[in-house]
Amino acid sequence: MxxxxxxxxxxxxxxxxxxxxxxxxxxxxxxxxxxxxxxxxxxxxxxxxxxxxxxxxxxxxxxxxxxxxxxxxxxxxxxxxxxxxxxxxxxxxxxxxxxxxxxxxxxxxxxxxxxxxxxxxxxxxxxxxxxxxxISPFHILLLKTFQAPGDIVRVKSIDLGSEFNSLQTKTVFFAIYPEYRDRAKLITQCWKELHDLGFVAFESFEDGGHMPGQLNKLTTDFGDKFLRMIRSDELTSN
Structure with a gap:
C-alpha cells in the first residue's frame, strides 16, 4: 500500500x-x-x-x-x-x-x-x-586496489622495480593501471575524497604506507565494510 x-x-x-x-x-x-x-x-x-x-x-x-x-x-x-x-x-x-x-x-x-x-x-x-x-568508478577501483594491492601486483606479474621500499601509493596504482596516467589529477582528488569519507588511511595519494618489501592494505575498517556491502557476485554465483 x-x-x-x-x-x-x-x-x-x-x-x-x-x-x-x-x-x-x-x-x-x-x-x-x-x-x-x-x-x-x-x-x-x-x-x-x-x-x-x-x-x-x-x-x-x-x-x-x-x-x-x-x-x-x-x-x-x-x-x-x-x-x-x-x-x-x-x-x-x-x-x-x-x-x-x-x-x-x-x-x-x-x-x-x-x-x-x-x-x-x-x-x-x-x-x-x-x-x-x-562517488565515481575510480573511487571504487581505488578502494578495491588498495584493500589488497600486493595480491593484484602478483596476479598481474607487475615489476615495481628497485624502489619497492619507498613506493608512493600513486606509483603503485599507475604501475597497475598505466592507462589512467592521463587522469592523474582526477584520481588524486578521488583518493582525497575517499580519505574524507574515512575509507582509506592516508590523505595524500603520494604517501607510502608500505612496509619494506611489502605492499600494505590501505583501506580502513569502514572502507572494508563498504566493499563488503557492495559485493554480491559471490553471493549469487554458481
Whole structure:
C-alpha cells in the first residue's frame, strides 16, 4: 500500500513536469517537436535501464530464496527493504556506469540477506547508497586496489622495480593501471575524497604506507565494510 501511494505520487509529479515542459517549449519555435523528439529518443533508454535492473535483481533474489537464504514474502512486507530497493532503483536508472550499478545491486542483495536479523543494516545500507550516488568508478577501483594491492601486483606479474621500499601509493596504482596516467589529477582528488569519507588511511595519494618489501592494505575498517556491502557476485554465483 505504501509503495503504491509513493508510485502514484511519483507518476503525478512526472505528469506535472511533462506538462510544464511542454508548455514552456511551446513558446519556443520548434519547441514542441524538439520535446517530442527528446522524449522519444531517451525514454526507451531509461526504461531499458529499469527493466534490466529489475530483471537482474529478481533473478538474484529468486536464487537466494530457492537456496533457503531469504524469504521474499517476508521481505516484501518489510518497509525498510522496500525503501532501500526504491532508492537503489532510482539511482540505477540514473547511471550507465557498470561499477556503480553493480555496487547498488550489492547493497540490495546484502540487505536482503541481513536486514531482518541485523537492526543496524538499514542505517548502513542507506548511508552507503548516499555515498554511491556521489562517488565515481575510480573511487571504487581505488578502494578495491588498495584493500589488497600486493595480491593484484602478483596476479598481474607487475615489476615495481628497485624502489619497492619507498613506493608512493600513486606509483603503485599507475604501475597497475598505466592507462589512467592521463587522469592523474582526477584520481588524486578521488583518493582525497575517499580519505574524507574515512575509507582509506592516508590523505595524500603520494604517501607510502608500505612496509619494506611489502605492499600494505590501505583501506580502513569502514572502507572494508563498504566493499563488503557492495559485493554480491559471490553471493549469487554458481
Amino acid at each position: 505504501v509503495q503504491s501511494i509513493r508510485e502514484k505520487r511519483r507518476v503525478e509529479r512526472s505528469e506535472r513536469y511533462h506538462k510544464t515542459a511542454e508548455a514552456f517549449l511551446g513558446c519556443i519555435p520548434y519547441g514542441s517537436s524538439a520535446y517530442s523528439f527528446f522524449t522519444t529518443l531517451f525514454k526507451p533508454l531509461y526504461q531499458k535501464r529499469r527493466e534490466d535492473w529489475v530483471k537482474d535483481i529478481i533473478i538474484r533474489l529468486n536464487k537466494l530464496e530457492n537456496e533457503g537464504r531469504i524469504d521474499l514474502d517476508e521481505l516484501a512486507e518489510n518497509e525498510e527493504f522496500n525503501t532501500l530497493v526504491i532508492k537503489a532503483t532510482r539511482l540505477a536508472e540514473e547511471n550507465h556506469q557498470k561499477e556503480k550499478v553493480e555496487a547498488l545491486k550489492g547493497i540490495v542483495i546484502n540487505s536482503s540477506l541481513e536486514l531482518l536479523q541485523d537492526k543496524e543494516m538499514f542505517d548502513w545500507a542507506n548511508h552507503f547508497l548516499k555515498i554511491i550516488e556521489t
